[in-house]
Amino acid sequence: MRWVACSDIEWDDVDIGVDLAIHDGWCRDPSVPDDVDEVGFIGCFEDLDRAHLERRLRSEGFDPLGVPVVLLTDVDRASATRVGARVASAAARVAEYRGCGPEHLKPVMPAVVSRRSFLAFRSPAYRVVPYPDDSCGAADGCRACVAACPHGAIDWSRGSITQDRLSCAGCGRCVAACPVAAMVNPSFTPEQLNAEIAAIGREVDRFGVVLHCARGTAQAPPVGWYNVALPCVGMILPHWVLAPLSLGAAAVSVSACGCGKEPDANERSRSAVAFARLWLTLSGIAAEPLIVDKPSDTLPTPLDLRVQASAFGAGGAAAMAEALAGEPVRGDASPLGLVTIDDATCTGCEMCATVCPSDALRSVPDDGVLRIEFDPASCTACGQCVDRCPEPGALTLGGVVDAAALELGKRTVVTHQLVRCVKCGESVAPAAALDRVAAALGDQPAILKQITSVCLDCRGTAMVF
Numbered sequence: 276m277r278w279v280a281c282s283d284i285e286w287d288d289v290d291i292g293v294d295l296a297i298h299d300g301w302c303r304d305p306s307v308p309d310d311v312d313e314v315g316f317i318g319c320f321e322d323l324d325r326a327h328l329e330r331r332l333r334s335e336g337f338d339p340l341g342v343p344v345v346l347l348t349d350v351d352r353a354s355a356t357r358v359g360a361r362v363a364s365a366a367a368r369v370a371e372y373r374g375c376g377p378e379h380l381k382p383v384m385p386a387v388v389s390r391r392s393f394l395a396f397r398s399p400a401y402r403v404v405p406y407p408d409d410s411c412g413a414a415d416g417c418r419a420c421v422a423a424c425p426h427g428a429i430d431w432s433r434g435s436i437t438q439d440r441l442s443c444a445g446c447g448r449c450v451a452a453c454p455v456a457a458m459v460n461p462s463f464t465p466e467q468l469n470a471e472i473a474a475i476g477r478e479v480d481r482f483g484v485v486l487h488c489a490r491g492t493a494q495a496p497p498v499g500w501y502n503v504a505l506p507c508v509g510m511i512l513p514h515w516v517l518a519p520l521s522l523g524a525a526a527v528s529v530s531a532c533g534c535g536k537e538p539d540a541n542e543r544s545r546s547a548v549a550f551a552r553l554w555l556t557l558s559g560i561a562a563e564p565l566i567v568d569k570p571s572d573t574l575p576t577p578l579d580l581r582v583q584a585s586a587f588g589a590g591g592a593a594a595m596a597e598a599l600a601g602e603p604v605r606g607d608a609s610p611l612g613l614v615t616i617d618d619a620t621c622t623g624c625e626m627c628a629t630v631c632p633s634d635a636l637r638s639v640p641d642d643g644v645l646r647i648e649f650d651p652a653s654c655t656a657c658g659q660c661v662d663r664c665p666e667p668g669a670l671t672l673g674g675v676v677d678a679a680a681l682e683l684g685k686r687t688v689v690t691h692q693l694v695r696c697v698k699c700g701e702s703v704a705p706a707a708a709l710d711r712v713a714a715a716l717g718d719q720p721a722i723l724k725q726i727t728s729v730c731l732d733c734r735g736t737a738m739v740f
Contacts, residue, residue, distance in 0.1 A: 276366065279308060280317040284347065291359040307335045315343040315366060317358075326400040340403065340462050343369045348495060360478035360501065367474035368467045375461035378406045381440045403462045404443040405450050407436050411457040412632030419632065419657045423452035425537050444536050445490065447506030454633040454655040456589035463489070463506050465588035469522065475501050476523030481574050483526040484519040486511065488540075491533015500528075500570040508532050509540030512610050514595040516551035518586035520565060521598070525574040528567050550608040554676060558601025593652040593681055600678045609674030612656030614649050616689040620669040623647070623691035623705030627660035627670055636660055643693050645705050650685040651677065696730035703730045 278293045280286065281301040295317075296308060302318045305328035314337070316328070323346065329339045343365035347358065382399040407413070407420070414434040421429050421436070428442035429449060449458045456465075475482055482501055487493045489504035496502060503519070505511060508529055519527045529548050532540035552562035564575035584594035592610035614636060616627075623645050628638040635654035639646045656674045664670040691705035703709070709727045716723040725734065 276313040276315055277308060277311045278315045278317055278362065281319050284317070284319050289355045289358055291355055291362055293359075293362060305331060307331050307337070315345070315362070315369070317345045317347065317362065319347055329400050338374065339401075340375060341369055341372045354498075356479055357498070360475045360482070363478050364471045364474040364501070367470040371464065371466040371470045373461065373464070375403060376406075378438075378440075379403050379459075379461055381443060381445075402445060403460060404438075404440050404445050405447065405458045405460040406438060407453070407457045408459050409457075410455050411436060411453075412455055415632060416630045416663065417454065417632035417657075417659060419452045419454055419659065420449035420458050423448045425539075445506050446537055446540075447510035448537075450506070451510040451512055452657070454657045460506060463504075465585050465591070468503065468505075468518070468587045469585050471503060472519050472522040472524060481525050481577065482523075483528065483570055483574050484524045485528045485530055485570055486516070486519075487530040488533040490536065493533065494530065496570045497572050499572070499574050507534065507537065507540055508544040509537050511544050511547045512592070513547045513550040513554060513608055514586050514592040514610055516548055516566060517554065517580075517595055518582075518591065520578050521580045521582040521586050521595070523577060525577040526565055526567055526570070528570050546606075546608040550604065550606050553606070554595075554599065554601065554604045557604050558599035560599070590652065592655070592676065596676045596678045596681055603675050603677040603679070605673065605675045607674055609656055609676055611651065611674070611676045612654040612658075612672050613651055613675050613677060613680060614654060614660065614688065615671050615673075616647060617669050617671075618689045618691075620666050621647075621689050621691075622666060622669075622708040622711050623689070624665060624708060626663045626665060630659050630663045632657065632659065640693065640702060643695065643702070645691040645693055645702075646687045647689045648685055649688045651680045652684070694727065696733055697728045698733040699730060701730045701732065703727065 276294065278295050279301060280295055280297055282297045282299045283302065286297060302323050305324060308314060332339045332342055345361050345365045380401040381404045383402050384399050413431060413436045418431045421431050425446065425448065426442050426444050428439045430437045447460060447463065450460055472484060482499055485496050485500055485502050486505055486508060487502055488507045490507060493502045509532060511529060516527055516529060529544050548566060552566050555562040555565065560578065565578060580598055582594045582598045584590050586595050596611065625638040628636045628647060633653040633655060635650050637648045639648055656672060658672055660670055661672050691707055693702040694704060694706050694709055695701065696703050712726060713723055
């Protein structure tokens with residue numbers, strides 16, 4: 276990859292080991308070199324005219340989201356190690372970029388920030404917004420992203436998700452709320468975040484990570500710390516706070532929201548940080564030097580935390596819980612949940628299993644018995660099973676990270692006997708459900724007998740007297 280760097284940076288004593296081309300005043304007039312297949316840019320000013328650079332890249336056949344742009348305002352430019360770490364992390368992040376379609380692009384008319392753009396025709400820039408992929412559970416009734424969106428940009432209609440891209444602010448809460456990781460932001464995927472942080476660890480011996488809002492201006496962190504952007508800190512989950520510790524970071528800090536577009540963003544991020552600290556404490560690990568409110572000049576010894584799966588990705592919370600193996604952690608910010616079902620109230624209607632997007636709840640008919648199984652590793656505490664359950668009090672959901680429950684794995688939470696059809700022998704319904712029908716139709720014995728004795732297939736062809 277050819278890296279184009281602004282000549283305003285003093286490069287005489289900085290050797291970062293890349294193919295570097297120095298261009299005079301590049302930040303003031305960003306341009307694309309000729310005859311390169313892969314290119315990255317190193318700039319020095321926060322007010323880089325990104326819209327102009329984006330137009331140049333598109334005109335040259337590049338996808339702007341696939342081209343790394345490193346601004347060194349928060350890095351000691353005299354340190355080859357720090358510059359090299361930032362460049363390596365940007366390259367690693369872009370290497371995991373898988374492209375995006377038109378459904379992810381939101382046109383935005385940029386403000387005039389340079390003389391060149393003032394004199395040129397104002398064409399729109401594009402911002403990336405999340406959009407669900409084919410694994411979306413909306414067809415089964417999942418509406419987690421609809422409930423999570425603070426801007427009303429997402430709606431559910433006839434088993435599919437519709438999205439108003441112009442109303443979307445790109446806060447990422449739908450991404451965090453999706454139980455099956457179907458909502459995708461191509462510029463902030465778990466693979467990209469993992470690659471970015473891991474690349475920093477390969478360049479430096481000890482480092483800290485500041486998670487910050489990509490829509491605001493990031494503050495320059497102390498030496499040894501590196502900024503890692505999220506769409507907004509209001510979307511952050513507790514295991515995302517811990518994720519950098521599993522990738523070699525010595526400490527983590529979450530900065531305040533820098534955009535102010537969602538008033539509750541800081542409150543949500545504080546709840547996630549508090550849960551993460553409690554999670555470490557109940558695992559027998561002192562949380563204070565590892566998760567800090569503000570980065571300091573000193574860094575603790577890195578925690579030897581090995582997680583089997585990506586802590587940022589689907590299944591990350593369960594993988595983190597298994598790695599920490601501590602006492603149960605309860606709270607509203609929990610990324611995992613535990614379901615209990617009262618067998619005296621449950622009728623076996625299977626609605627909870629039907630609507631569960633992650634298959635944490637599954638109905639399994641087996642030789643005259645209906646079992647409802649629960650897998651704690653798949654439960655994200657989305658609450659949709661509670662919302663759809665027609666029997667008050669039959670199903671309860673608690674937000675809790677319980678390593679012991681995860682170790683036990685999948686289990687049966689309720690069992691119902693199935694009544695068989697008197698004509699063909701197939702199942703009619705659970706006995707508990709038919710008892711509920713009998714209570715409602717007790718004064719209509721003929722209809723009751725027909726409903727409770729014959730299955731749906733035989734009901735139209737056979738009468739029971």
